[in-house]
Amino acid sequence: MSESTPDPRLRALADRLRPGAARTVKVVGFDGADTLVRLVDAGAETAEIGRIPQHEASMRRTGHPSELFELGQEIRAEEIGRWREGQLHLSARACEIPALRSFLLALDPGQVVTGTVAAVHNFGVFVHVDGEPDGPCTGFIRVPDLSWEWITHPSEAVEAGQRIAAEVIIAETRSGQVMLSLKALKEDPLIRFADQLGRVLTGTVTRIVPFGVFVRLAPDVMGFLHLSELTAEPDRPPEQFVDEDEPITVRVTEVDLPRHRVRLALPHGSDRS
Template identity: 75%
Template sequence: MSEPAPDPRMQSLINRLRPGAVRRVKVTGFDGTDVLVQLVDVEGGATETGRIPRQEASMRRTEHPSELFEVGQEIDAEEIGRWREGRLHLSARACEIPALRSFLLGLERGQVVTGTVSAVHNFGVFVHVDGEPGGLCTGFIRVPDLTWGWISHPSEAVEAGRRITAEVIIAETRSGQVTLSLKALREDPLIRFADQVGRVLTGPIIKIVPFGVFVQLAPEVVGFLHLSELTDEPTGTPDQFVDEGELITVKVAEVDLRLHRVRLGAADGADRTR
């Protein structure tokens, strides 16, 4: 299966979210809602301090981390980096449930997993991944990772209770979640559509935005026609010239596989006004 070039921004995000080393630390106090700690496992007897930000203290909701930790208590925490002051920052929540951490560390980017859709929301889909610790729901699929096609709501792609097979994008110990993709297991439809550059096609307008319209060109292939290609009028909005659902004839100007987008132009001789 052909793959588009990796997005450097996505790769940078993945690198930042990869699990860090686990350190044994002792709670020394609190700074507001942050937990102050001292590393126990420093070689050579040196002393190094660190900080656990409030949002990294626990997956449980609490008013203050003192409800979870006592001064002098030793816990495991995952390194997440060093901030401007040079102090090590750590995540206790990444080590809070050992069985969950072990499960997530066993998943690798690109691995294929199976699971059952737990819930469908407008922002994405939750999935019970096979093998996850009981009582937890670890899988999540973002809307853009559901399908190559155009959907107005995730329920158009999946429904609760459905068994699915998906590819792992990243497993995050700090969030206790594995981000999945359904469309990664299917070939990008633009790969086969790339030879359509220069052709004139007709399709329905499926969405109108202030600066142009989206046109359905083929199954799971949508192109964008800018307002300047839609009309010669110097002012106005697309809905003054076309309606959603209306058939429009356009020319395929560009197919960008890396950004997964199709740029359209006005078809030669087409009427650019109503």
């Protein structure tokens, strides 16, 4: 199967969410809703003070970190970066469930996993990934990662109880989830469509938005025609020029594989004003 170029935005997201090193720290105080800790190396307390922000303290809802930690308590926490003049920030929630952390760390981007769809919502799909520890539902598929085809709701792609195979985008220890992609296991339809660049095609208007219209050029290929291609008067809405489900003749001006984007223009000489 041919593969498209990875989306640079997903690459950047994966790099930002990549798990950091787990450290042993001792709770030394509280600063508002944050927890102050001192790093422990080789069993010895160091001079460096780190900070666990409130939202990184636990996956459970708590009013104050003192409900979770005691002064002098040693815990494990994951490094997440340095802020406030170089102060180390850490996440205790990333190490809260050792079995979950171990499961997530064993998953690599590009790895194919199997699982069962647990729930389908308008914002995405939750998946019980095979091998995950009892309790948490670790898999999540965003709507854009479900299908190459245009869908209006995730239920058009999967249903609860369905067995699926998906590709790992990133396993994120701080959220306790692994982002998955169904469409990554299928060929990007734009790969075969790329030879249509510059050609004049007839498609169907599927959606009208304030700044232009989406045009279906093939069952799984959608292009975008900007409002500026329809009129030189930006204050006039696209509905004045086209209707949904109306055939329209367009020219393919760009096929962007990394961003899975097709840009369109009206053929030379066309005038819809």
